[in-house]
Structures are given as structure tokens and as C-alpha cells.
Amino acid sequence: MWTFIHKLGSPKWCYTLCGRLQPGFWAAAALLLCVGSVWALGYSPRDYQMGDSYRIIYVHVPSAILAQSIFIAMAVASAVLLVWKIKVADMAARVMAPFGAAMTFLALFSGSLWGVPTWGTWWTWDARLTSMLIQLFLYLGVIALRGAFGSADQGAKAVAVLTLVGVVNIPIIKYSVVWWNTLHQPATFTLTQPPAMVASMWMPLLVMVLGFYCFFIALTLYRLRNEILRRESRTRWVQELAD
Amino acid sequence: MPRSTTGMKFTDEERSLAPVAGTTIGLSAVWRAQVKRELALARRRGGDLLNPLLFLALVVVLFPLGISPQPDLLAEIAPGLLWVAALLAMLLSLDALFRTDFADGSLEQLLLSPQPLPLLCLAKVFVHWLLTGMPLALCAPLMGVLLSLPGTGYLTLAASLALGTASLSLIGAIGAALTVGLPRGGVLLSLLVLPLYIPVLIFGAGAVQAAIQGGGTAPALALLGALLALAVAAAPFAIAGALRISVNG
Numbered sequence: 445m446w447t448f449i450h451k452l453g454s455p456k457w458c459y460t461l462c463g464r465l466q467p468g469f470w471a472a473a474a475l476l477l478c479v480g481s482v483w484a485l486g487y488s489p490r491d492y493q494m495g496d497s498y499r500i501i502y503v504h505v506p507s508a509i510l511a512q513s514i515f516i517a518m519a520v521a522s523a524v525l526l527v528w529k530i531k532v533a534d535m536a537a538r539v540m541a542p543f544g545a546a547m548t549f550l551a552l553f554s555g556s557l558w559g560v561p562t563w564g565t566w567w568t569w570d571a572r573l574t575s576m577l578i579q580l581f582l583y584l585g586v587i588a589l590r591g592a593f594g595s596a597d598q599g600a601k602a603v604a605v606l607t608l609v610g611v612v613n614i615p616i617i618k619y620s621v622v623w624w625n626t627l628h629q630p631a632t633f634t635l636t637q638p639p640a641m642v643a644s645m646w647m648p649l650l651v652m653v654l655g656f657y658c659f660f661i662a663l664t665l666y667r668l669r670n671e672i673l674r675r676e677s678r679t680r681w682v683q684e685l686a687d
Numbered sequence: 688m689p690r691s692t693t694g695m696k697f698t699d700e701e702r703s704l705a706p707v708a709g710t711t712i713g714l715s716a717v718w719r720a721q722v723k724r725e726l727a728l729a730r731r732r733g734g735d736l737l738n739p740l741l742f743l744a745l746v747v748v749l750f751p752l753g754i755s756p757q758p759d760l761l762a763e764i765a766p767g768l769l770w771v772a773a774l775l776a777m778l779l780s781l782d783a784l785f786r787t788d789f790a791d792g793s794l795e796q797l798l799l800s801p802q803p804l805p806l807l808c809l810a811k812v813f814v815h816w817l818l819t820g821m822p823l824a825l826c827a828p829l830m831g832v833l834l835s836l837p838g839t840g841y842l843t844l845a846a847s848l849a850l851g852t853a854s855l856s857l858i859g860a861i862g863a864a865l866t867v868g869l870p871r872g873g874v875l876l877s878l879l880v881l882p883l884y885i886p887v888l889i890f891g892a893g894a895v896q897a898a899i900q901g902g903g904t905a906p907a908l909a910l911l912g913a914l915l916a917l918a919v920a921a922a923p924f925a926i927a928g929a930l931r932i933s934v935n936g
């Protein structure tokens with residue numbers, strides 16, 4: 445186990461491992477997303493209140509879940525960078541950030557589209573919308589801070605500190621906003637209770653969530669390989685690879 | 688008691704800077720020396736003290752001009768408005784927190800000092816709060832008069848600002864430390880720090896709203912205190928880490 449983790453720290457080894465894992469995750473993502481979309485759009489029942497518009501949930505919830513998971517994954521990578529000085533962890537954090545921001549935006553955008561038929565407005569200052577918007581700003585801050593540093597190593601550590609500060613603050617922001625104002629329906633999936641929806645509705649949702657995760661992992665592996673090549677472009681093994 | 692070559696006793700300040708074994712001093716002396724240094728610097732700079740207050744006053748003046756001078760309307764938005772204006776004043780003052788020390792090299796000396804860096808950072812932030820947050824908390828009620836803030840809100844406004852600006856100083860100092868080495872860190876600093884300010888704003892403005900509506904202010908003030916406790920415990924370490932990254936790379 446420990447040797448496996450130590451090996452992960454070597455860019456070259458990580459590069460080959462990513463290459464080996466990648467096809468499996470791409471295939472799983474394609475399969476799950478296709479099955480999930482067809483099931484969700486074609487076969488799951490209509491909602492008796494919201495009609496067909498509720499089907500936005502099949503994009504909205506997976507992207508919202510990913511938006512939060514990716515920030516936590518970035519925080520773990522940042523902690524690994526600061527504690528063990530493993531450069532691959534920073535490369536992973538770097539390639540995850542834009543996708544996380546995109547997922548946050550997608551959750552906000554799909555939520556706003558959903559808001560029109562159900563709440564009758566594009567935007568409302570509801571707690572979960574607001575905390576998602578703030579999370580988007582945190583993502584953008586992380587990306588902007590990295591862009592501002594000329595030296596990659598210095599930028600990496602600064603971004604790691606900011607990510608850790610951000611991850612401590614996300615629950616605080618979330619609960620402060622919840623106490624401030626809430627209108628949103630409660631979370632669809634929680635670990636402690638069975639879902640309130642019927643199985644034929646939440647099963648495709650679960651498939652979609654898993655599909656989004658697989659897509660995220662596959663894309664991260666792909667981009668991580670590129671990032672490794674870019675940062676290690678001076679080393680011999682990359683140059684041999686290029687020749 | 689160590690003596691200098693001239694036969695005079697070392698002052699606390701001199702000893703706190705001496706990295707020689709045997710001359711280490713207590714943490715409270717380190718704290719006092721650092722606070723004294725910051726206060727002396729602030730006294731010599733002078734004008735910077737007044738700027739955040741003027742900024743607060745100017746922002747407050749803009750709103751009746753921009754929205755409406757009707758007292759009813761102003762009274763309704765006054766708590767949030769005063770809080771937002773004070774928050775922005777704090778934000779603007781942050782950029783200078785480490786910049787002069789970084790420019791003249793004394794920040795490097797701070798990092799080299801054998802004393803715990805988080806404590807030194809905490810002392811710096813404490814003085815920043817004392818000279819920016821505290822005056823803002825004392826002056827905001829005056830601005831409340833301009834916005835016809837209802838009478839029950841004044842005490843809570845001052846109390847919530849005094850508590851809240853301390854958290855703002857601590858959180859903001861993390862951002863200031865991260866951006867101190869960057870040539871144009873000012874706008875970036877706001878981008879990094881403002882999202883983190885939101886809980887403080889919510890509870891601070893909420894306390895004043897509650898006071899005006901006759902509700903209990905204790906819960907919101909207690910939450911502000913809790914945020915401050917967390918910030919005092921955790922932020923100095925993040926500030927110290929960020930300074931090391933910014934200075935040493």
C-alpha cells in the first residue's frame with residue numbers, strides 16, 4: 445500500500461498509471477451517461493407537480509454533487525502537496541479546478557433554468573443557490589491566484605493554502621447562508637435517510653451521478669497526463685517519449 | 688540578565704530580535720515588542736489611520752444620493768449598508784498590511800526571527816484591527832445617524848462591528864499574505880477574500896436587524912464571537928504559512 449502511494453509521487457509512474465486507467469473510465473462514463481440519460485429522459489415517470497421540467501434534476505444534482513466533491517478532492521491534493529511536497533498532487537489540483545468551476549456553473553445554470561417553470565423566476569436569493577454562487581467565486585479565486593504567480597512552485601503552494609482555507613470556510617458559508625434564507629427543497633440524496641423519491645426516479649439519477657464521476661475521473665486522468673508532460677518537459681523520459 | 692556591550696540593559700525589542708541561545712524571552716514580551724513596533728510605525732505614518740473612516744463616510748453618502756433620501760427607505764437598508772461599507776473599508780486597508788514590510792525587507796527579518804511566526808502575525812493583525820476595525824466600529828453609529836438608523840440599533844451596530852472586524856482582519860490577512868509578493872495584488876486580494884467574508888457579514892448585519900426589530904441579538908453576536916474564536920485559533924498559522932510561501936517561494 446505504502447509503496448503504491450510513494451510510486452504515485454513519481455510523475456513518470458503516475459503518467460503510465462493514468463494512461464492505463466483512462467480507457468476504463470472513459471468507457472464507464474460513456475456507458476453510464478448514455479444509459480442514465482435514456483432512462484431519465486425516456487422511461488422515468490413524470491412528476492405529478494412539476495411535469496417534465498423536473499428532469500433537469502438529472503443534470504442539476506450530479507453537477508452540484510461533483511462541484512462539492514471536486515473542491516474536497518482539491519483540498520486533499522493541496523494538503524498532500526504542503527505536507528509531503530509531492531508535485532503530482534499539485535498538478536492534479538490544478539487540472540481539477542477548471543472542471544470544478546464548470547460543474548459549479550452548470551449546477552447554477554441548470555438550477556436557474558429549472559427555477560423558471562417551478563418558482564417562476566431565473567434567480568432567487570435562496571440559501572443553496574447563494575452558497576453555490578459563492579463556491580463558484582472560490583473556484584475562480586483559486587484559478588486566478590494560480591494565474592497571478594510567475595513561478596509554478598510558489599503559485600502551487602499559495603493555491604494550496606487558499607484551497608485549504610476555502611474548504612474550512614465552505615461549511616461555515618453554507619450554514620450561515622442556510623440560516624439566512626432558504627426556499628430550496630432539501631438535498632435529494634443523504635447518507636442517513638432513504639430518498640423521498642420513488643425508485644424509478646432516483647435510480648436513473650444515481651446512474652447519472654456515477655456517470656458524472658467517471659467522466660470527471662477520466663477527464664482528470666487525461667488532463668493530468670498532459671500537465672505532467674508539460675511540467676516535466678525538461679526530463680529525459682519525456683524527451684525520449686517525444687522522440 | 689544579558690547585557691549589551693555598552694553596559695546598558697537590552698530592551699525587550701532588542702532581545703526579541705536576538706537569535707542567540709540563552710537570550711530567548713517569554714511569548715508575552717514578544718507580543719508586547721511586536722505590538723509596540725506596529726503602533727510606532729502607524730504613529731509615524733499618521734494619515735493612513737483616517738483613510739478607512741473617510742472611505743466609510745463617502746460610501747455612506749453615496750447611497751442617499753444614488754437611491755433616495757427618504758428616511759423610511761434608508762432606515763430599512765441602513766444595517767446592511769453600514770456593514771458592507773465597513774467591510775469594504777477593511778478590505779481596502781488590507782493591501783498595505785504586509786506590503787511596506789515586504790518592500791523594506793523587515794518581513795524577511797520577521798521570518799528569520801526565532802520567535803513563533805504565527806504569534807508575530809497575530810500581533811500585526813491585532814494592531815491592524817485596533818487601528819482600522821475599532822475606529823470603524825466607533826464611527827459607524829455616527830454614519831447611522833446620516834442613514835436614520837432606528838435608535839435601538841446603535842449599540843448593536845458598534846458591538847457587532849467591533850467583533851466582526853476582528854474576524855475580517857484575520858481572514859483578510861491570509862489573503863494579504865498570499866498576494867504580498869505579487870506586483871498588482873490589490874484586485875486579486877478582494878477576489879480571494881470577499882467570498883470568505885460572507886458569513887461575518889450575514890451575522891453582523893443580522894444582529895443589527897434583530898436589534899431594530901426588537902428581537903434578541905445574542906445569537907447573532909454569539910455566532911460572530913464563534914467565528915472570531917475560530918479565526919484567532921486557525922488564521923495565524925495560515926498567515927504564517929502564506930508569508931513563508933510569498934517571501935521564500
